[in-house]
Amino acid sequence: MTEKLHNIIAPYVGETGGLISAMHAVQAELGYLPEDVLPVAADLFNQTKAEVKGVISFYADFRDQRAGANHVRVCVAESCQSVGSRELVTALEERFALKLGETDLARDLTIEPVYCLGLCSVSPAAEVNGKLVAKADADKIAKRVEA
Amino acid sequence: MIKIYVPLDSAAVALGADEVAEAILSEAQKRDASVQLVRNGSRGMHWLEPLVEVEQEGKRVGFANVDEGDVAALFEADFLTKAEHESCIGEVDEHPFLAKQERLTFARCGIIDPLDIDAYEEHGGLAGLKRAIELNREEIVGDVMLSGLRGRGGAGFPAGIKWKTVSEAEADQKYIVCNADEGDSGTFADRMIMEGDPFCLIEGMAIAGLGVGATKGYIYLRSEYPVALKVLNQAIKIAQENNLLGDNVLGSNQAFDLEVFVGAGAYICGEETSLLDSLEGKRGQVRAKPPLPALEGLFGKPTLVHNVISLCSVPIILAKGGEYYADYGMGKSKGTLAFQLAGNIAQGGLVEKAFGLSLRTLIEDFGGGTRSGRPFRAVQIGGPLGAYLPEDLLDLPMDYETLAEHGAGVGHGGLVVFDDQVNLREQAHYAFEFCAEESCGKCTPCRVGAVRGTEVMERIAKGEDWAQNMVLLDDLCELMVDGSLCAMGGMTPIPVMSAKKHFPDDFEPDQAVRAAE
Ligand SMILES: Cc1cc2nc3c(=O)[nH]c(=O)nc-3n(C[C@H](O)[C@H](O)[C@H](O)COP(=O)(O)O)c2cc1C
Ligand code: SF4
Ligand code: FES
Ligand code: FES
Numbered sequence: 071m072t073e074k075l076h077n078i079i080a081p082y083v084g085e086t087g088g089l090i091s092a093m094h095a096v097q098a099e100l101g102y103l104p105e106d107v108l109p110v111a112a113d114l115f116n117q118t119k120a121e122v123k124g125v126i127s128f129y130a131d132f133r134d135q136r137a138g139a140n141h142v143r144v145c146v147a148e149s150c151q152s153v154g155s156r157e158l159v160t161a162l163e164e165r166f167a168l169k170l171g172e173t174d175l176a177r178d179l180t181i182e183p184v185y186c187l188g189l190c191s192v193s194p195a196a197e198v199n200g201k202l203v204a205k206a207d208a209d210k211i212a213k214r215v216e217a
Numbered sequence: 218m219i220k221i222y223v224p225l226d227s228a229a230v231a232l233g234a235d236e237v238a239e240a241i242l243s244e245a246q247k248r249d250a251s252v253q254l255v256r257n258g259s260r261g262m263h264w265l266e267p268l269v270e271v272e273q274e275g276k277r278v279g280f281a282n283v284d285e286g287d288v289a290a291l292f293e294a295d296f297l298t299k300a301e302h303e304s305c306i307g308e309v310d311e312h313p314f315l316a317k318q319e320r321l322t323f324a325r326c327g328i329i330d331p332l333d334i335d336a337y338e339e340h341g342g343l344a345g346l347k348r349a350i351e352l353n354r355e356e357i358v359g360d361v362m363l364s365g366l367r368g369r370g371g372a373g374f375p376a377g378i379k380w381k382t383v384s385e386a387e388a389d390q391k392y393i394v395c396n397a398d399e400g401d402s403g404t405f406a407d408r409m410i411m412e413g414d415p416f417c418l419i420e421g422m423a424i425a426g427l428g429v430g431a432t433k434g435y436i437y438l439r440s441e442y443p444v445a446l447k448v449l450n451q452a453i454k455i456a457q458e459n460n461l462l463g464d465n466v467l468g469s470n471q472a473f474d475l476e477v478f479v480g481a482g483a484y485i486c487g488e489e490t491s492l493l494d495s496l497e498g499k500r501g502q503v504r505a506k507p508p509l510p511a512l513e514g515l516f517g518k519p520t521l522v523h524n525v526i527s528l529c530s531v532p533i534i535l536a537k538g539g540e541y542y543a544d545y546g547m548g549k550s551k552g553t554l555a556f557q558l559a560g561n562i563a564q565g566g567l568v569e570k571a572f573g574l575s576l577r578t579l580i581e582d583f584g585g586g587t588r589s590g591r592p593f594r595a596v597q598i599g600g601p602l603g604a605y606l607p608e609d610l611l612d613l614p615m616d617y618e619t620l621a622e623h624g625a626g627v628g629h630g631g632l633v634v635f636d637d638q639v640n641l642r643e644q645a646h647y648a649f650e651f652c653a654e655e656s657c658g659k660c661t662p663c664r665v666g667a668v669r670g671t672e673v674m675e676r677i678a679k680g681e682d683w684a685q686n687m688v689l690l691d692d693l694c695e696l697m698v699d700g701s702l703c704a705m706g707g708m709t710p711i712p713v714m715s716a717k718k719h720f721p722d723d724f725e726p727d728q729a730v731r732a733a734e
Contacts, residue, residue, distance in 0.1 A: 086476075086478065086496060086497070087495065088498055089498040090478075090479075090481055090495065091478070091498075094479060115498075125498070125499060128483065128500040128501060129480075129482055129483050129501075130481070130482035130483060131440055131482035147601070147651075148403060148560070148597055148601060148647070149402045149559040149560040149631075151644075152560035152636075152639065153561050153588060153589070184441065185400065185402070186404075188399060188404070188405040188408040188442060190403045190405055190631070191263035191264070191405065191557065191558060191562070191566050192231065192263050193560060193565075195231065202227055203231055
């Protein structure tokens with residue numbers, strides 16, 4: 071693992087904002103940032119583990135646990151609220167029997183909030199497994215999850 | 218060969234544009250029709266997306282809300298040569314939503330192939346950069362000053378003054394940083410132009426580089442925008458191959474190069490000093506000002522930080538001169554603004570108009586009122602830190618000064634419309650929740666105040682010690698305004714207080730208890 075992490079992270083040393091780009095790269099590869107990332111990144115970027123952890127923990131994108139293969143992100147910001155995102159969240163929570171912000175690894179499912187996807191003219195918005203969905207409703211989202 | 222346009226814009230893609238494009242290609246093949254598919258940006262009539270356009274006798278005819286399942290029927294109805302199918306909206310340029318606009322910054326968006334550099338030039342691109350190369354630094358900065366352009370990221374600071382400061386600063390290295398963090402709900406203009414006309418941003422940044430003497434630029438892009446990332450990276454590569462970027466920009470003997478940096482899901486990183494720390498690979502914590510980023514920005518070097526739309530307005534200012542741009546608008550609000558119609562609106566999309574038109578014109582004439590068909594109740598202007606305004610203020614002209622007089626701001630130009638189903642107490646509550654979620658944590662009034670705010674709002678909702686909590690709410694907001702280091706904590710009281718001021722009924726105890734049930 072350490073060697074693998076080293077190989078992913080090393081090319082970003084010396085790049086502007088390299089630590090953050092490196093963490094994106096690790097997460098793209100592994101789906102999350104394992105504990106082992108701390109010593110490897112600290113060593114390569116010449117920082118303490120606490121400093122690296124401080125950076126990782128600041129950003130909402132970085133996760134310490136892999137998300138479900140079915141990954142739903144629902145927009146909960148104002149524009150989507152104005153056309154029923156609160157009700158949409160409730161409907162999804164009931165349908166999938168999972169609370170917003172939770173992962174069920176047994177079912178390989180994650181539902182998370184996101185603050186604006188830039189689709190506010192066609193709200194409510196969501197993203198399912200990397201694909202954007204506008205004028206979203208629970209059926210549209212569930213169809214993507216099951217597909 | 219008939220040209221067909223299917224947008225690659227995220228809003229169109231989120232409504233099925235990719236599938237429509239594929240279906241058109243396969244159906245054309247089946248029928249031996251000779252078509253050329255262009256993936257354009259969006260025209261900004263998002264309620265009509267996916268909007269397919271067909272070039273018929275030199276005119277672009279539109280077919281609205283096309284679903285992949287409709288494609289065979291479109292071919293049956295001869296949509297390549299006839300404007301007959303029921304989804305046809307006629308010539309797109311003639312559509313009143315577009316015909317009434319003043320598109321300076323968005324002149325090409327949705328019209329050209331975003332990655333076709335020749336089309337870019339044919340439609341007026343590069344004229345600004347070419348003219349800038351003929352000018353000296355003072356003259357470039359002078360034109361920006363003359364244009365009256367103010368920052369479109371939210372604060373509305375005069376661009377010319379910032380350019381002058383960076384230009385006159387002595388340093389071995391200066392930077393141009395484009396703020397493409399666009400975190401405000403209700404805004405998507407940055408995304409649209411990055412996806413639909415990326416060379417415009419590249420040109421604007423190159424001109425900025427020449428104007429202030431910077432050789433390196435970064436676009437700080439939020440991670441929620443994967444389509445923009447892909448388009449920008451392709452555009453930068455093409456720009457480098459065509460010497461728009463590189464050691465010798467269009468033969469000027471001046472260097473300017475550019476790269477994209479992807480953020481990691483933090484709203485506060487849209488604040489410029491937080492953004493700079495993040496770009497340095499650190500936690501995106503807000504820095505105390507002074508020093509101004511213009512003097513000590515990225516890695517301590519003079520840095521021109523601008524919003525995407527500010528930078529995308531620069532090419533036309535240089536192409537036509539500052540006076541041309543300043544002719545649009547009113548008072549101290551010069552030029553055009555890309556208004557974004559969002560939320561509960563029938564005709565959501567982008568309206569570029571000179572400052573000074575009313576909210577009512579935007580919401581009713583362009584937007585067609587609420588999407589639900591229910592009565593209008595409130596509009597939030599300028600993102601999560603913006604004010605909620607009621608019906609009786611809709612005749613205010615949209616400009617920086619008038620809105621400021623009413624405790625509101627233009628922000629990044631986003632309007633989020635709500636119908637009568639909204640409860641403004643809930644919206645005020647959300648404003649605190651959002652601040653608590655996104656605070657960088659550096660100062661107490663914001664970090665702790667936001668959490669206290671959610672607690673106070675909960676008690677108000679339940680009608681618990683209602684009167685005291687309403688007073689506490691005022692005190693808390695005052696404390697956040699006075700004590701916060703940046704506008705995150707300092708402006709969260711704006712949505713809260715405007716909701717309370719204009720929609721007091723929603724805060725009344727019995728109302729509150731009913732809403733909570
Ligand atoms: C909490 C917060 C969030 C902000 N988010 C953005 C943003 O997403 N995009 C942006 O351009 N400016 C944002 N700003 C404003 C920037 O701090 C800065 O004023 C702007 O980038 C300057 O560019 P301009 O002069 O072109 O507007 C934000 C400010 C604050 C306080
Ligand atoms: S007001 Fe909030 S976001 Fe701004 S510096 Fe203070 S804690 Fe950070
Ligand atoms: S607020 Fe939901 S997409 Fe912008
Ligand atoms: S920076 Fe410490 S209280 Fe504001």
